[in-house]
Amino acid sequence: MRPDQGFVVETDRLTKQYPSVRALDELSLRIPGGVTGIVGVNGAGKSTLIKVLLGLLPSTSGSARVLGLDPATHGAQIRAVVGYMPEHDCLPGDVSAADFVMHMAMMSGLPRTAARERTSEVLRHVGLDEERHRAMGGYSTGMKQRAKLAQAIVHDPSLVFLDEPTNGLDPRARDDMLDLISRVGSDFGISVAVTSHLLGELERTADHIVVIDGGRLLRSSSTAELTHTTGTVLVEVLGPSGSDRRYGQALIERGLQAWPSGDKIQVRIDRPEALDVVRDVAVDLGLGLVRVQEIHHTLEEVFHREGAAR
């Protein structure tokens, strides 16, 4: 099932009771095609959910469907069409990424030639080129995460579960990984369910966000819906020094709420004509209008405001 063909995952009152912890507590959710972020603090139940959905761990009660298949009875079929990047380091240190990914491709049933071609393609995609013939034990965390991502998509799955793929990465490597994840969705057309304990992290990457807490569903909606516009625009004008201040003042004189934000001006769009005023005032003052950009709430703001982020 490709993105936009309905839900790739559905659960109904899914529960997983460990001896002393209820990791999933009647969790009912639906994950659409595309890139979905599964967000929750450490211990929220994200990894348990993935393992149950892959049929690696039996649930205690409730039901689930992954690409229409029941993990309780069709785990092997699910794992044939779904990729999995586990959270923890699971790579053999004395094997090269090229050999490991090729091995995983053949384990998934690809014939040798197809496996070799596909291995080169995914390793190129994740940016492991020169290093792919070196033993993975000597890789940086970022390179290991890329190798883990490559093995998860080498068999061209319809859906891939990525468990905390940015864990342990520095900010730059994290941004690179998030870009890669977006491209897994767009270039390969693979639906992605990616977990993170950082609320703000998946904002740019995920089309849809599911928030779980204590094994329960806290929120599920499109990212756009969550980070809806604040009703404010950021305006950048071009002109002689002090133009931004003159422009802001002129907007206020025309009855708008405007305030400085660095060398730009924020303007509240409280009525449809406000955008016309933004344009007209720039023209009247002989200033160039470089940019008018909507300001959105961040996910952090949404959850702090709702008191949901703990």
Ligand SMILES: Nc1ncnc2c1ncn2[C@@H]1O[C@H](COP(=O)(O)OP(=O)(O)OP(=O)(O)O)[C@@H](O)[C@H]1O
């Ligand atoms: N095999 C297990 N046996 C007993 N309890 C477990 C087991 N695995 C996880 N738990 C507990 O279940 C709860 C959910 O854990 P889980 O790993 O699913 O959460 P998570 O959201 O993925 O967090 P993290 O990112 O820290 O792994 C936690 O309280 C954890 O301690």
